[in-house]
Amino acid sequence: MAENAVNETERMTITRVFDAPRELVWKAWTDPKYVMQWWGPKDFTAPVCKIDFRVGGKALFCMKSPDGQECWNGIEYIEIVPYEKIVSLMYFADAEGNKIDPAQVGYEHEVVEEAYDVTLFEDLGDGKTKLTFIGNEPMKDAAESGQLEGWKEIFEKVADVVAGLVRAK
Structure with missing residues (x-):
């Protein structure tokens, strides 16, 4: 698997090529039992992951830091093209999934309001898949x-999950 590639364009963009078929990468990205294994940066856990994976559906994730601090995120799915593309809106949430002001969890600024995250899954042939995540924050702000850095660490965890799915196949 290739290292994470970071695009220095306006929006945060991270790309990685996996030695796995697109269906397995999609499964790792969308199935709650696998998402719980990678949601959050290195050393964080995801004790809660609920996904209603359909257009208009929502997801609720809890990311727990090594010192026990919890941060909740909600996602609303805007567009889903199976095995190719997911467009979603991520936001800070409370434990019930209600959108909250980022200042409540210690963030000074919010990402661009109503800017969507886009996740692309590209079949490269020969059992390889390119995953591209385009975040909702300008690259400079994300850095x-x-x-x-958090998303780079997440992609490392996704790679471990995908590798496990390949081995299990």
């Missing part, structure tokens, strides 16, 4: 806030 300064730590979001970029």
Whole structure:
């Protein structure tokens, strides 16, 4: 598997090529039992992951830091093209999934309001898949806030999950 590639364009963009068929990468990205294994940066856990994976559906995730601090995120799915594309809106949430002000959890600024995350799954042939995540925050802001580093760490965890799915196949 290739290292994470980071695109320095306006929006945070991270790309990784996996030695796995697109269906397995999609499964790792969308199935709650696998998402719980990678949601959050290195050393974080995901004790809660509920996904209603359909257009208009919502997801609720809890990311728990090594010191026990919980951070909740909600996602609303805007567009789903099976095995190709997911467009979603991520936001800070409370434990019930209600949108909250990021200042309530210690963030000074919110990502661009109503800017969507886009996740692309590209079949490269020969059992390889390119996963591209285009975040809702400008690259400069993502680097300064730590979001970029967090997503790089998440992609490492996704790679471990995908590798496990390949081995199990």
